[in-house]
Amino acid sequence: MAKGDHIKVARRGYTHHGIDMGDGTVVEYDKVSGTIQRVEMAVFMGPATEVRVVEHAEGFPPEKIAERAMSRMGESAYQLFSNNCEQFATWCVKGRASSGQVRRAKAAALVIAAAGTAAVARQMLRKKA
Template sequence: MGFFDKQLQAGDHLVTERLGYTHHGIYLGRNKVIHYSGLAAGLRAGPVEITDWDNFSQGKRTYVKQHHSRMFSRRQTIKRARSRLSEDKYNLLLNNCEHFINWCIYGKSRSEQVSKVAIYLVSQGLFGGTISSFSLIRVVGKTAFRVSKNL
């Protein structure tokens, strides 16, 4: 892990690959990562926790996602993340690990992964014409896109 310590900075947004999705955390330094454990370890949802690098990455490729226009500094990002330690309100669609990290960095909960899935489902007509634009916005965690008519 020492090699990574020299390249990483505390407050970096870490992304690690999983089967079919990515998992997100904030690097705290000294081989520690804070993340919404959610479904990272299986089907049981878990809380916001601090873990070590190996547990977070699970041996998968892990990289730093750059943020050039952060709302909060790296130090503030870590403080915000720590303020939610032990929170146990994980929700795959509305409060997942990516929502958590974006809230820590930007003050807004959002998940690009959830948005992309919702957009795909809408484009494929998989909601069966029963979901309103308001409901769709709620499903994707109040992200920036809107659908102007009932689907």
């Protein structure tokens, strides 16, 4: 890992993302405090035993990524679906926020809603018959 890397660790049911600052610290969007902060790698990792680098096909140079991360230090606007740690890290690297976790959660919710709607419709048709 190196300065400016977008990194992630596995947590129970999700992954936590941040930007490696190259000095043993990580800039992260902490969901508990809801604040962007710089923490020691061990704090970022929590109970995780492995840190992975998230590869991006394109992005800013490492120094610019680190600068972008630092530019938002202290921000307190965490929102699970619209301003989370993955979106923050992706914004630092690419200049636009995105979250695969949020996309997958929304897709799953749509599938569940569609299945529920279909089940209700079938039940209504049975009652009419």
